[in-house]
Amino acid sequence: MDQKQFDKIVDKQTPKAPLFVNMLKAFLVGGIICTVGQLITFFYIRFFPFTERTAANPTVATMVFIAMILTGTGLYKKISQFGGAGSAVPVTGFGNAVISASIEHKSEGYVLGIGGNMFKLAGSVIVFGVLSAFFVALIKTILVKMGVVSW
Amino acid sequence: MKKILYISLVLLLLTACSNEREEAIYPAEEAPQLEEILNKQDTINGYRSVLNDEDILVAIDIKRMKRFNKEKIEKNLKKQLEEKFPDKEILVTGDLKVRWELEKVMDNQLNTEKLSETIEEIKSLSKEET
Amino acid sequence: MITSLITSFIVGGLICVIGQILMDGFKLTPAHTLSTLVVSGSILDGIGLYEPLIDFAGAGATIPITSFGNSLTHGALAEAEKHGLIGVLTGMFEVTSSGISAAILFGVIGAFIFQKRNTTY
Numbered sequence: 001m002d003q004k005q006f007d008k009i010v011d012k013q014t015p016k017a018p019l020f021v022n023m024l025k026a027f028l029v030g031g032i033i034c035t036v037g038q039l040i041t042f043f044y045i046r047f048f049p050f051t052e053r054t055a056a057n058p059t060v061a062t063m064v065f066i067a068m069i070l071t072g073t074g075l076y077k078k079i080s081q082f083g084g085a086g087s088a089v090p091v092t093g094f095g096n097a098v099i100s101a102s103i104e105h106k107s108e109g110y111v112l113g114i115g116g117n118m119f120k121l122a123g124s125v126i127v128f129g130v131l132s133a134f135f136v137a138l139i140k141t142i143l144v145k146m147g148v149v150s151w
Numbered sequence: 152m153k154k155i156l157y158i159s160l161v162l163l164l165l166t167a168c169s170n171e172r173e174e175a176i177y178p179a180e181e182a183p184q185l186e187e188i189l190n191k192q193d194t195i196n197g198y199r200s201v202l203n204d205e206d207i208l209v210a211i212d213i214k215r216m217k218r219f220n221k222e223k224i225e226k227n228l229k230k231q232l233e234e235k236f237p238d239k240e241i242l243v244t245g246d247l248k249v250r251w252e253l254e255k256v257m258d259n260q261l262n263t264e265k266l267s268e269t270i271e272e273i274k275s276l277s278k279e280e281t
Numbered sequence: 282m283i284t285s286l287i288t289s290f291i292v293g294g295l296i297c298v299i300g301q302i303l304m305d306g307f308k309l310t311p312a313h314t315l316s317t318l319v320v321s322g323s324i325l326d327g328i329g330l331y332e333p334l335i336d337f338a339g340a341g342a343t344i345p346i347t348s349f350g351n352s353l354t355h356g357a358l359a360e361a362e363k364h365g366l367i368g369v370l371t372g373m374f375e376v377t378s379s380g381i382s383a384a385i386l387f388g389v390i391g392a393f394i395f396q397k398r399n400t401t402y
Contacts, residue, residue, distance in 0.1 A: 019305045026301035027294035030345070034293025035286050037340035042247075042282065051248040054279055056335075056343040061383035063344060068387040072395030085300030088311050089318060090293065090344045095384050102388040103395050114392050118385065121312065126381065128316040129323065129350045130373060136327035137357035137369040151362050215284050221336040245336075 022084050029083025033090040037063055060091050067095030072103065097121035173197030173212070177257045182207075184235050194224050199253040203263065206270050207236060209243045210250035221245050244277050252276075289341030292334070296345040315346050322347030326354040352376040 040062050044055040070076040076096045080087040087093055098118055105117035119126065143149045174197050176186060182202060189198050189209065196212040211228065213221055229243040242249075252273050261269060296318070303314045322345075325331040331351040335342040342348060353373050360372020374381075 019302075022305055023298045023301050026297040030297025030300075031290035031294030031341075034341045034344045035290045037293075037344040038286050038289040041340050041343075042285075045248045046251065049248075049276055051246045051277055051279065052339070053246075053335075055248075056340075056348070057379035059340060059343065060380045064380065064383040064387050068391040072391050083297075085304050085311075085314065086294070086297040088315065089297045089300040089346055091346060091349070091380055092344075094315070094346055094349070094380065095387065098384040098388045099391040102392040104397055106392045106397065114389060118388050122315075122384070124312045125315050125319050125346060125349065129319040129353050129377075132320040132323040132350060133353035133357050133373055134369060136323050136354050137361055137373075138366070140327050140358060141361040141366055141369055151358070215288065215337075218337040219333040221333070 025082060026084050026086035026089075029079065029086030030089055031086075033063075033087070033092055036066075037090070063090070063092050064095035067092040068099050071096045071099045076100075094122050094125060174199075175257060176200045176202070177253075178202075182236075185232070188228075188231055188235060192228065194220075199250055199257070201253050201256050201266070201270065202239070203267050203270060205240055205267070206274070207232065207239050207241045208249070208253060208270060208273060209241070210253050211243065211245050212250065213245045218245070242274055242277060246277060249273055249277055285339055288337065289339045289344075292338035292341030293344055294341075296341075296347060318345070318347045319350040322350030323354040324350075326351040326358070331355075349377060349380060 037059055041052075041055045041059045044050045044058050045052060048055075048058070050058065067076060070079065070092075076087065076092070080093070080096070087096075098121070101120045101122070102114045102118045105113040105120075107113060108117070140149070144151060174190070176182070176189075177200070185200060185202070185207065189195075189200065189211075192198075192211070194214055194217045196214055198209060198211045200207065200209045202208070209228070209232070211224070213224055217224060225243045225245060229241055232241045232243065252269070256266065256269055300314050300318060303309050303317055304311065309317065322331060325334070325347070331342070331347070332355075335348070335351075353376070356372045356375035356377060357369045358372070360368030360375065362368070364371070
């Protein structure tokens with residue numbers, strides 16, 4: 001049996017991921033996470049000197065904290081099995097990737113294990129975020145200097 | 152079943168909190184012109200405004216679907232107010248924090264000194280970017 | 282306040298649906314999906330569309346990873362406006378730091394507290 005035949009059989013055996021159902025699940029889970037985030041934002045606006053804009057920062061930090069608890073107790077894995085992208089796209093998914101990597105590599109030591117592997121999964125997000133931010137800002141700055149667009 | 156009960160309870164609480172005194176100026180009857188302009192706006196659900204001799208703070212509750220244009224609405228209203236009150240410093244914002252702070256000012260009925268202190272605080276708060 | 286919660290639910294949910302479509306429909310790995318979303322958030326901020334979305338949806342726009350690209354770009358643009366081209370480099374992490382610093386901090390704390398088990402997604 002060569003690789004092609006094998007792939008065909010595997011294709012037949014694995015159930016086709018029902019895209020619509022997955023989308024619905026992602027919508028629900030992602031929506032709920034964002035609603036929790038909105039509640040936390042309201043909390044920070046109400047009881048601390050944050051405006052709607054500045055409250056986003058402590059909210060993100062709090063969400064990552066919650067992600068730590070859920071990751072450590074193994075709950076986040078269950079959520080992500082159900083929610084798919086709904087649990088990966090919010091910032092809790094980013095936190096989960098970082099935190100789970102550092103828990104997993106703890107045994108290799110703090111510097112090489114945690115420090116070295118922390119961003120194993122989430123590093124690409126930072127890399128491409130910075131890259132695209134650099135190019136977008138560069139292009140826009142040049143365009144503004146040329147007088148094509150304004151800030 | 153219990154969960155649904157909790158959620159509906161929370162929702163009820165939230166709605167109960169949100170519908171009072173949507174349009175208010177403090178000190179009341181200070182500036183009828185201000186009220187006139189604010190009542191004309193059709194992009195907002197309500198407003199709260201606090202003023203003293205130097206400043207006018209206006210916190211508007213922008214209608215949900217108009218919020219994409221939040222900055223434009225704020226600027227536009229600010230311009231209109233600046234024309235009417237050229238000698239005052241004006242802050243127009245759709246920010247929830249400022250609205251809640253102004254609400255507090257109205258509830259506490261602050262005296263003139265405290266009022267200008269609070270106004271300064273709110274102004275520096277809303278200047279913070281990001 | 283309720284409308285805020287509903288809009289953040291809907292907008293946040295829709296962004297996650299886009300992620301799911303990228304994952305299922307275009308067969309991207311989670312890392313590719315997230316990178317794509319970050320890049321699109323950054324581009325949306327470049328053409329000035331992401332901030333209005335935040336005004337509209339609140340946490341529905343700030344919690345998804347797209348906002349990470351948005352705030353990186355926003356910091357870079359804000360500095361570029363003040364200091365010209367050099368600002369593009371220096372301003373980038375001015376705004377974003379909370380997500381990354383929280384992730385690092387809680388990553389280390391989490392590693393202290395919790396034992397290894399199946400935690401990856």
